[in-house]
Amino acid sequence: MRVLWLCLGCLSFAIGIIGAFLPLLPTVPLMLLATFCFAKSSERLHGWLINHPRFGPAIQDWQQHRAISKRAKIAATVSIVAAFSISLAIGLRPTLLAIQAVTLIAVSIFIWSRPNS
The missing domain is CATH 1.10.287 (Helix Hairpins)
Structure with a gap:
């Protein structure tokens, strides 16, 4: 193992x-x-x-x-916005965009709700 x-x-x-x-x-x-x-x-x-x-x-x-640095939070947020922007640019179907948006919003809420290190 x-x-x-x-x-x-x-x-x-x-x-x-x-x-x-x-x-x-x-x-x-x-x-x-x-x-x-x-x-x-x-x-x-x-x-x-x-x-x-x-x-x-x-x-x-x-x-x-259980803390995340502010720098890491900002980098994660920029990556999230970039990923969603790429999805929009390549023209994903609205259903997939909705699923991705909900997931990325949940991830963002989790990240920003953690204390800063």
Whole structure:
């Protein structure tokens, strides 16, 4: 089972790294998932990720306070607006746009309702 958690953690971490460069992939939630998976599979990788200079502070804020930094909230909001704008630009069907809008509004409410770190 540890190997499965390790593979899931590595996959989540890799996709999270890609998300650092692509605005539509959420980096921090994937790093949180990687942290969870590494906690179940590799104490060394878990510690490394928790103490990582780039990802560690956001992970620690979430684990200790369930907080999201204002900078991350703004970046997430910009990504949400960009994703919805792309959907509008490519002409998705109104039903799909409605589903996407409801989902993105719910995500935005969740993000902005968390305390600032």
